[in-house]
Amino acid sequence: MRVPVFCFLLPMITAPAFGWGCDGHQIIALMARAQLKPQVSAALDKILLGDPISPQLSRFCRDRPPDILADVATWADDVRNQEGNGEWHFVDIPRTVTKPPPGLNLAPWCGNALDVKTLCVTAALQLQLTILKSPASSAAERGRALRYIVHLVEDVHQPLHAADNNDSGGNCTVMTFFSEPRPTNLHSVWDSRLIAHDQADRKQNQSEYATGLAAEFARKQKSWAKDASDPERWAWESHVVALKVAYGGLSPQIAVEQSGGENCDAERAKTEALKITLGDDYSKRSIPDVREQLAKSAARLASLLNRTL
Numbered sequence: 001m002r003v004p005v006f007c008f009l010l011p012m013i014t015a016p017a018f019g020w021g022c023d024g025h026q027i028i029a030l031m032a033r034a035q036l037k038p039q040v041s042a043a044l045d046k047i048l049l050g051d052p053i054s055p056q057l058s059r060f061c062r063d064r065p066p067d068i069l070a071d072v073a074t075w076a077d078d079v080r081n082q083e084g085n086g087e088w089h090f091v092d093i094p095r096t097v098t099k100p101p102p103g104l105n106l107a108p109w110c111g112n113a114l115d116v117k118t119l120c121v122t123a124a125l126q127l128q129l130t131i132l133k134s135p136a137s138s139a140a141e142r143g144r145a146l147r148y149i150v151h152l153v154e155d156v157h158q159p160l161h162a163a164d165n166n167d168s169g170g171n172c173t174v175m176t177f178f179s180e181p182r183p184t185n186l187h188s189v190w191d192s193r194l195i196a197h198d199q200a201d202r203k204q205n206q207s208e209y210a211t212g213l214a215a216e217f218a219r220k221q222k223s224w225a226k227d228a229s230d231p232e233r234w235a236w237e238s239h240v241v242a243l244k245v246a247y248g249g250l251s252p253q254i255a256v257e258q259s260g261g262e263n264c265d266a267e268r269a270k271t272e273a274l275k276i277t278l279g280d281d282y283s284k285r286s287i288p289d290v291r292e293q294l295a296k297s298a299a300r301l302a303s304l305l306n307r308t309l
Contacts, residue, residue, distance in 0.1 A: 019155035168187075186250075
């Protein structure tokens with residue numbers, strides 16, 4: 001079970017450790033919007049406008065995009081503490097698991113089916129899809145479910161939301177990113193820092209970055225769209241990227257930890273002692289996978305919405 005450790009690491013982290021960060025979530029949503037059927041895009045807007053986000057809600061992402069789909073993409077992070085469902089955002093498949101389980105059964109890492117708030121990301125996504133599709137659901141229930149669906153599809157494509165090394169999905173694994181004056185953690189690097197670094201290198205704003213990604217992966221969108229009803233497969237793909245690239249690209253390597261008895265302070269001290277610095281080598285190896293995961297997420301989100309609405 002993962003605990004929200006960002007509060008303990010506040011001196012070294014500049015933003016909460018949420019899936020993809022503001023730019024990542026919003027970029028995926030912008031790409032997905034472009035792949036929606038016109039009637040689905042209109043239906044989506046009607047549902048979201050019919051149950052608007054409360055203006056009293058404190059929003060972490062201060063730069064609010066005009067596209068309502070991109071705006072609601074981060075809502076689930078804004079309400080996770082008050083809703084008490086932080087476990088909906090990830091599935092902690094241990095780093096020790098290197099082969100797909102039979103039938104991609106993620107149940108061992110997916111919480112208690114009798115306690116909704118403990119569900120992992122794939123189970124929570126299926127629950128919200130059921131609510132969205134149900135004719136008995138109210139407008140408010142459908143709007144809430146749709147906001148969750150957008151966010152959870154995006155979260156499951158962030159590799160460190162599908163892997164754990166007894167370090168809360170990389171939140172307790174400490175390192176330096178390029179020449180930043182303060183240390184950060186592996187989760188934050190994959191949430192936002194690699195995307196920001198790539199945007200800066202390409203000199204692209206959010207919209208330009210989304211357009212560039214869509215063009216780069218245009219030929220693969222149809223094949224990814226066919227997987228729109230297989231979130232367990234998405235999670236396993238993310239897990240593999242985490243093993244091979246997110247953790248696998250670290251130098252020096254960190255030990256593969258057996259699950260159980262997580263101690264964030266101990267893991268932080270252990271990895272701090274390694275003095276890991278991520279620079280050009282790690283960035284060049286990782287950014288192609290970051291870009292592909294963003295594009296996959298957008299294609300699958302669009303296809304899921306096209307089939308559902």
